[in-house]
Amino acid sequence: MDETVRAWLLAQLGPATDPTDLDTRYARLRTARAVALEVLVERRALMLAEPLRVTVDGVVTVDQTNNLTGTERQIAGLADIVGPDETTTVGGDGVPDLVAVPLVPVRRRW
Numbered sequence: 001m002d003e004t005v006r007a008w009l010l011a012q013l014g015p016a017t018d019p020t021d022l023d024t025r026y027a028r029l030r031t032a033r034a035v036a037l038e039v040l041v042e043r044r045a046l047m048l049a050e051p052l053r054v055t056v057d058g059v060v061t062v063d064q065t066n067n068l069t070g071t072e073r074q075i076a077g078l079a080d081i082v083g084p085d086e087t088t089t090v091g092g093d094g095v096p097d098l099v100a101v102p103l104v105p106v107r108r109r110w
Contacts, residue, residue: 001026008084012036012074032083040075047071 001023009022009032017039025035047068055061 001032004084005032008032009036012078013039032085033078033081036083037075037078040071040078044068044071044075 010017013036022035029035047064052065053063
């Protein structure tokens with residue numbers, strides 16, 4: 001993984017993310033977007049494994065629902081982002097959304 005990809009991943013996932021873990025995932029998954037998606041899905045699963053809201057009456061309330069919502073939005077937003085190691089985005093049907101097509105002049109028949 002080059003520095004551009006690493007910087008993009010850290011921008012998406014936060015500076016506290018372990019670079020060694022990112023390198024390992026990138027070697028296995030081969031795209032920065034796939035690495036970001038896998039890390040975010042794991043973070044979401046960890047949030048869902050714990051109670052999202054804990055209240056101790058009259059003392060404290062801890063509410064993680066906004067963190068979960070933000071993570072889910074970030075996961076959904078990855079579909080619209082082109083990673084630094086990608087040239088086109090791919091839609092849900094597996095077909096590229098953007099394709100470069102050369103224009104060729106048509107010969108006219110008279």
